[in-house]
Amino acid sequence: MSYETILVEDVANIKRVTLNRPSALNAINDKMGEELLNILKQTDKDSRVRCVVITGAGRAFSAGEDVQGLRERYGSGTHPSLGDHLRKKYHPIIQLIRSIEKPIIAKLNGIAAGSGASIALACDFRIALEEAGLKLAFVGMGLVPDSGSSYFLTRLIGPARASELIMSGRTIKAPEAAQLGLVNEVVPASELDRRVNELAERLANGPTKALGLSKRLVNRAITVDLSEALEYEAEHQDIAGRTSDHLEAVNAFLEKREPKFSGK
């Protein structure tokens, strides 16, 4: 399938998805929403993909929702339901990013604003350029944070700091974001590609099933109490324990060598 608004590359078990409307700072128009959803659905079903990297072309990660498209919709006379717009366009994307049982890295090559920030925050890892930043730009448009940003942000940094970022709408640069735990790692421009590739390769060569199952645990951990969390872990350990990668890891450990994971 050929895409208009995204670039897709498959390199050694890693799926690289680049938001590709650089002249619009990778603003997410409806086409991009469709294509992003489509590639994520494919990725979910493709067992050859063991790690995903999402990034932006040009100097921004993504400026968020395409406002031009919004204005066109208002101009037509009827007031569209923004809630329905979110449910149709963004919710499936965000849900998939969390449910795809493979590690997903947001490679922050530049600013991630609005729903662009939501997408970045939904990913498992964020590696950012020093100059990159996150901007909860919603209130500036008289809107509320959406596409999961209120949820992910508050979980990541707590209500006090989340409120500050949401209500001020300010851009938080990568170094400060890293300090708060919003970003995993900050690197100089010359290092971004290398660092992300390194991480992606390591993850792509990892025990994919265990990584994916861990994602289920992390997704649920905050919402349950200790007994439920322990039970959930035990259930998933039953599943992980039956994988070939687990057996390989045990053998490798006892044979004092590096394990070679197949992702099964």
Added chain:
Amino acid sequence: MPAHILVEFQPPIGIIRLNRPKVLNALNFEVLKEIVEALEAFDTNENIRATILTGNDEAFSAGADIKELSEATPVDLILRNQFALWDRLKKTAKPIIAAVSGYALGGGCELAMNCDIIVASETAKFGQPEINIGVMPGAGGTQRLTRTIGKFRAMEMILTGQSINAREAEKHGLVNKVVPRELYLDEAKKIALQIASKAPIAVRLAKEAVLKAFDTPLEEGLQFERRNFYLLFSTEDMKEGMKAFTEKRSAHFKGR
């Protein structure tokens, strides 16, 4: 030999798997007949103490076979009398555990609700979408769903045709336990084996009494329970059970 289901003997449990994957285990007269016959065979097999009813990972059953139904007249339906099969299902004496993954819709949801315990995969979806095709649930959905999750939620599900997911179903009491999708059958087996280790006649009479709770006023229900309770005192298993308890050892039940 059943054509639409797979039957496994794993004493002390039996497993019935719906096997029409291409049609998401849609229920037609034949499938139901095979399920009922398998359950009746298990009921008379002294080596089986509990049964698991399941589909596949994608679907428990997505409902009735629309093709079979779409040309039917009321007279056709009366003469075919497939609800007689559902009546026989209801008479299964031994416990049935539904292991539900994926779709349990329409007749599939009703089939699950005919069971005694429901274990669901995280991926399970329950619904009564009959309203979408111009009919309504006919195999107990309006009765069992309402008794289980209450009038208001049942009304919404039945009148809008909207499904609920496994965790919602658990919250509303429709499902006993939700487990990761890889484990739903294992969990059902665990429960089935637990029940299979108890005194079989006590299990049978207790199940009967629990089912009576819906049909009768409290006073009558209490009388029914009491009579079943007294009956158990004529069993060897009752003597063994109480002896084992006082001797601080595990009981060995024979089903007598």
